Amino acid sequence: MDDRKGVIRETDAEAIRLGRTLVRRARYGALAALEPRTGAPLASRVAVATDLDGTPLILVSALSEHTGAITADPRCSLLLGEPGKGDPLAHPRISLHCRAERLEPGSDARGGAERRYLNRHAKAKLYAGFADFAFFRLAVQRASLNGGFGKAYQLGRDELVPEFAANAELATAEQPALDHMNSDHRDALDVYARAFAGAEGDGWIMTGIDAEGFDLVRGEDAQRVFFDAPLAGAAALRQTLVGMAVEGRKRLGHIR
Numbered sequence: 001m002d003d004r005k006g007v008i009r010e011t012d013a014e015a016i017r018l019g020r021t022l023v024r025r026a027r028y029g030a031l032a033a034l035e036p037r038t039g040a041p042l043a044s045r046v047a048v049a050t051d052l053d054g055t056p057l058i059l060v061s062a063l064s065e066h067t068g069a070i071t072a073d074p075r076c077s078l079l080l081g082e083p084g085k086g087d088p089l090a091h092p093r094i095s096l097h098c099r100a101e102r103l104e105p106g107s108d109a110r111g112g113a114e115r116r117y118l119n120r121h122a123k124a125k126l127y128a129g130f131a132d133f134a135f136f137r138l139a140v141q142r143a144s145l146n147g148g149f150g151k152a153y154q155l156g157r158d159e160l161v162p163e164f165a166a167n168a169e170l171a172t173a174e175q176p177a178l179d180h181m182n183s184d185h186r187d188a189l190d191v192y193a194r195a196f197a198g199a200e201g202d203g204w205i206m207t208g209i210d211a212e213g214f215d216l217v218r219g220e221d222a223q224r225v226f227f228d229a230p231l232a233g234a235a236a237l238r239q240t241l242v243g244m245a246v247e248g249r250k251r252l253g254h255i256r
Contacts, residue, residue: 019160024050027048033066047059049119050116051112052116053164054140056078057135057136059124059133062132075099080093092147092151103137109137116208119207164210164212164231173234178206188248190204191252192214195247195252197224212226
C-alpha cells in the first residue's frame with residue numbers, strides 16, 4: 001500500500017502558479033547529481049536563471065565536481081526556494097527532477113541562454129566566456145512541490161514548462177524591450193514590484209520577459225510578476241506593460 005497517496009494533494013491552478021513562481025524567482029539552488037566514481041549523491045550550490053520557457057539554466061566550471069557528475073550522468077535534481085523568516089521548513093520549496101543538457105558555444109540555444117543568464121547574474125560576465133565554463137539547461141521531467149505544512153504536490157513537465165508561441169518572437173524582441181524599460185521606465189518597474197509583487201523599495205530592474213510574465217531584481221531580492229493572460233505575441237508586450245503601469249499606480253493610490 002502506498003501511504004503517499006493520502007499525502008499528495010490533487011494538483012490545482014494555485015499549486016501550478018506557486019511552482020512556476022518558485023522556479024522563476026530563484027537565483028540560487030541546490031544541485032544534486034551522482035558522483036561518477038561511486039554513484040553516491042553529490043550536492044552543490046549553483047546560481048540559477050531560467051530560459052524563456054522556464055527551464056532552469058546554470059553556468060558551471062569544468063573544475064567542479066558537479067560538472068563532471070552531470071556530464072557523466074545527466075540525471076540530476078534541483079532544489080529551489082528560499083527559507084525566509086521563522087521555521088525554514090514552513091516555507092515553499094520545489095525539487096525538480098531534470099536531465100542536464102550542455103549548450104554548445106556558437107549555438108542559438110547557447111546564445112539565448114547566456115544572454116538571459118547574464119541579465120540575471122551580471123557579475124558572471126567576468127568568467128562566462130572562459131573556456132572551462134559551460135552553460136547547461138536542466139530539462140525538467142517532473143517536480144515535487146512542498147507548499148508548506150500539509151501541502152505536497154506532484155507536478156509534470158508541462159505544468160512547469162508550458163509552451164507559448166509568443167516565446168519564439170520574444171527570443172529576439174526581449175532584449176530591446178528590457179533595455180528600453182531599464183533605461184527609460186525605471187519608475188514603472190518600481191510600480192510593478194510594489195503593486196503586483198508586494199515588494200518594497202526603489203531601484204528595481206527587469207531581467208527577463210517571457211510570454212507569461214516578467215522578472216524583477218533589486219540587489220539580492222527577486223520577484224516574479226505574471227500577466228493576466230499569456231501574451232499572444234511580442235507585439236502585445238508594449239500595450240500590456242503600459243496597461244499594468246496604469247493599473248499599478250491606481251492600486252498604489254488606493255493603498256495610500
